[in-house]
Amino acid sequence: MAVRRDVSDLVERLARTGGLDGLQALNVGFQVAEADEDIWRAAQQWARTGRMPDAPRIEGWTPQALAHTWKPAEVFSALMLLRKDPVAASDALAHSPHDLEWVRRGLQQQESATDPQEDLDSAQSVAKLAAVLTESPIEPYLGAKVYARNVPGYEAPPSVAGRQSDLYVDLGRGIVAAFEVKQPEDLEGWFQGKRAADFWQQRKGKRAHLYFVMPHGWTGRAAFPREDIPEGTEVTFLPDTIGNDPVLQIHFVRELSEIMKRDPFVIGGKRARPTAPAWYRRRRRS
Amino acid sequence: MGGDEWTRGAAELPGLEDFVLVGARVAAEVPQTAWSQARGDPEERERLARMMHAAVREAWGLPLSDALEFQDLGPTLRGAFSLTDGSLRIAEWLLDRDDPSDVLQTLAHENRHDMQRLMLAGRLSHPGGVAGQRELDLWKRGLAEYRPGEVEGYVYNPVETDARAAASGVVTGYWRATAECLAQASESDEEE
Numbered sequence: 001m002a003v004r005r006d007v008s009d010l011v012e013r014l015a016r017t018g019g020l021d022g023l024q025a026l027n028v029g030f031q032v033a034e035a036d037e038d039i040w041r042a043a044q045q046w047a048r049t050g051r052m053p054d055a056p057r058i059e060g061w062t063p064q065a066l067a068h069t070w071k072p073a074e075v076f077s078a079l080m081l082l083r084k085d086p087v088a089a090s091d092a093l094a095h096s097p098h099d100l101e102w103v104r105r106g107l108q109q110q111e112s113a114t115d116p117q118e119d120l121d122s123a124q125s126v127a128k129l130a131a132v133l134t135e136s137p138i139e140p141y142l143g144a145k146v147y148a149r150n151v152p153g154y155e156a157p158p159s160v161a162g163r164q165s166d167l168y169v170d171l172g173r174g175i176v177a178a179f180e181v182k183q184p185e186d187l188e189g190w191f192q193g194k195r196a197a198d199f200w201q202q203r204k205g206k207r208a209h210l211y212f213v214m215p216h217g218w219t220g221r222a223a224f225p226r227e228d229i230p231e232g233t234e235v236t237f238l239p240d241t242i243g244n245d246p247v248l249q250i251h252f253v254r255e256l257s258e259i260m261k262r263d264p265f266v267i268g269g270k271r272a273r274p275t276a277p278a279w280y281r282r283r284r285r286s
Numbered sequence: 287m288g289g290d291e292w293t294r295g296a297a298e299l300p301g302l303e304d305f306v307l308v309g310a311r312v313a314a315e316v317p318q319t320a321w322s323q324a325r326g327d328p329e330e331r332e333r334l335a336r337m338m339h340a341a342v343r344e345a346w347g348l349p350l351s352d353a354l355e356f357q358d359l360g361p362t363l364r365g366a367f368s369l370t371d372g373s374l375r376i377a378e379w380l381l382d383r384d385d386p387s388d389v390l391q392t393l394a395h396e397n398r399h400d401m402q403r404l405m406l407a408g409r410l411s412h413p414g415g416v417a418g419q420r421e422l423d424l425w426k427r428g429l430a431e432y433r434p435g436e437v438e439g440y441v442y443n444p445v446e447t448d449a450r451a452a453a454s455g456v457v458t459g460y461w462r463a464t465a466e467c468l469a470q471a472s473e474s475d476e477e478e
Contacts, residue, residue: 061362065361065362066362068360068361068362068363069360069362069363070435070437071435073435074435074436074437077437077438078437081437081438081441085441088441088442088447088450089437089441091450092440092441092446092450093362093437093441094362094363094364094365094392095363095364095365095366095392095395095396095446095449096363096365096366096367097434097435097440098366098367098369099366099367099396099399099446099449100429100432100434100440100443100445100446101369101434102367102369102372102399102400102403103399103402103403103406103425103429103445104403104406104429105403105407106402106403106404106405106406106407106409107406107407107426107429109407
């Protein structure tokens, strides 16, 4: 006779600390309620204490060991799978699930390539931009440190581990701006506003963005999660980081203004505003 | 797609034999005896593992890369690509294992992922021709549908199952070539 299991403790714990919303927690709870007795006991123990137990051991894996890589909800699914299909599960779990993100980058590189001959992701391209950033006014202006992926001498700091951009600028105070590199050929589409606007819509409410045009026509889209920004931090848009091309500068400011109108970027009670380049302000005054 | 068509398509894909050849190539570069002799010598073990890495990458047409690190990856992981700098990280305890296929399996698995990435980026062509294109489509769909953190979605993802099959084939080839080598040596001894 099937024994009905009370999932309430587990669902509550999953919703409270497992990173799931109520419905997700309920689904996982019912799924784990179908598990073998020893896995169910482990789940109950975690639900009561918040600590992953070191039993049961299935194919050499324990809940505690799995929790190093997987979230609690998935730890119990993994144990169930290890029992159902031990060979496949054991092999796959020994390799990082982030590997799929690594493979996915191949698709992103294919989609973002404007010219098949160009290699947007090559270390050479990123190195060029890193050099431009380092030599440009940005680094001294921000007091920032520049890091780039795949470029010797620009090793990423621990604070950007797991992020996927080409280049990082550590702004200090816990803020790391991640840049996605676009080559000059890509500028036209970008500044017609479509791509920037689409991107903004996709990420609206999730991330705050700064858009930069680098010297020599490089563009960077800097992004950092809002929740990463400490309360009271002032964020300034830096016209000096805009390149020398006046047309691009105007496009940049217009673009940014549009973005700011749609979703004001408020930090620490201050509404950030895009600033026109100095030469543009002078011209308007005259 | 009908069953026959699927069978024909699958038959065109590189199968176990192709992976086995890669394993044989690694066995020629790093024989099991060399690995055994390096017992207690972590530097030599690392050098041999790097030779395996290079042999696998060369056999699959991947650009040679020194971005390989042996690290403490925690109690469960054997290998992972760093999303920060793209380097390949291998659990250092694998170098202590007297069975060379432990480290080879992980190197093959991870390098197969790198090969998948480059094929999806259009920088390497899939050796399977038309059927290879179908497999690329399958990978794309698998990646699009995968939600990070889902165990089943990860374990049975086409990208992951392909890497497992490839690594398994490479290890099979390694041991088959080793067995052949031992058999030949034995025959030579008998002749003498």
